[in-house]
Amino acid sequence: AQSVAQPEDQVNVAEGNPLTVKCTYSVSGNPYLFWYVQYPNRGLQFLLKYITGDNLVKGSYGFEAEFNKSQTSFHLKKPSALVSDSALYFCAVRDLSGTYKYIFGTGTRLKVLA
């Protein structure tokens, strides 16, 4: 069965510091991996995806993610955090068994401190 794990419920980082939000996955075959961000009382916003190609994927708002096949990880990163980055972040993998629906992680709350 395919699954996604986000091991940290919350990540705190000081403004200006680099941030990492962790995600590991378990799939059979090639993974289709996504990151979404959710601000309070809002829907999810697509940040970036890895389908194939370069392991470093660049996305919206200065975020990037590194795909590591050997560690089955897809960590979200940003070189310099902003207070406005504070939000709930979801990692997701696509179910390739036929439905193509998302399998979401449990979410990580990022808090950037001024």
Next chain:
Amino acid sequence: DTEVTQTPKHLVMGMTNKKSLKCEQHMGHRAMYWYKQKAKKPPELMFVYSYEKLSINESVPSRFSPECPNSSLLNLHLHALQPEDSALYLCASSPRGGREDDGYTFGSGTRLTVV
């Protein structure tokens, strides 16, 4: 237009009421989705419409009834809900149905409270 618009933003309804949630997109997307999200949890898929046909129903109770009148509109009809159905209901769309590499565009959701 790059948005998914959901109305109303907030809805309070009694357990005997009938109400509808609406979702609209004008991006030419051919797949539309309903998700339910409880506080501090990931979204849970409810229904998928692909090319205006219902393609996935995730064993959702019949008190939730989806409708896709055309390629731009998606409704969710609600009847005889329970308090545990209170949640944020999210609509989303994607360019093509059944494609594993498409990202979704989500609406801001309808915050539903059942009293």
